[in-house]
Amino acid sequence: MKNLLVALAAVFSLSAHAADTLTVAATAVPHAEILEFVKPQLAQQGVDLQVKVFTDYVQPNVQVAEKRLDANFFQHQPYLSEFNAGKGTDLVAVTGVHLEPLGAYSTKYKSLSELPGGATVVIPNDATNGGRALLLLQAAGLIKLKNPTDILATTKDIAENPKDLKIRELEAATLPRVLTQVDLALINTNYALQAKLDPSKDALVIEGKNSPYVNILVARPDNKDAPAMQKLAEALHSPELKQFILDKYKGAVVPAF
Known part of the structure; x- marks a missing residue:
């Protein structure tokens, strides 16, 4: 009986872990670098952030819309709006992160x-x-x-x-x-x-923080408010990330928070 309980606990633990896995598409620089920086912080909060690097601007949106990925981080709102209008998708911004001014x-x-x-x-x-x-x-x-x-x-x-x-x-x-x-x-x-x-x-x-070209974390309406997504959004507004952006990119990338 004890062994059965241990086994069940392990299964529930794995299920909980899987539920908190967040797969995010990103372009290599600076987006994937920013996500990799916050990855340890999210791990401490029980979120396994998986970063998938893309070299194009279409598939990250397509795969999020098709629920093959949870979110993406590579674009600004004007691009997203144009994509949604052209492709019939309804992807939404979760939060703004940085500006390349x-x-x-x-x-x-x-x-x-x-x-x-x-x-x-x-x-x-x-x-x-x-x-x-x-x-x-x-x-x-x-x-x-x-x-x-x-x-x-x-x-x-x-x-x-x-x-x-x-x-x-x-x-x-x-x-x-x-x-x-x-x-x-x-x-x-x-x-x-x-x-x-x-x-x-x-x-x-x-350009300042109010520029429409702020790069955004993007998800679907059905998962934008999920706990793991919101933890990622919070991490992308942390003081530690702001300092990382300032130190690493020296003005080429500006925090928008």
């Missing part, structure tokens, strides 16, 4: 208020980052858009441009190379770092 840089001026009338400003020419750049210019008070929340705005959507800024669109990767030739350049952080710019010190203005 866009900043405005200048070698000629130390503040945006110094920009002269008719200044030349360069922004990325792809739809996503071009819209981000215009939203950042709007947040800085330099322009106003017809739709102030349009993340896909183009230069044709500028309603007010009081300084008559000459806004040109160039390939994102080339922007650091033309920085000295223009008055202001809006540069993605990865390219800024490659150009030896320090986003936390050199950017005259940079």
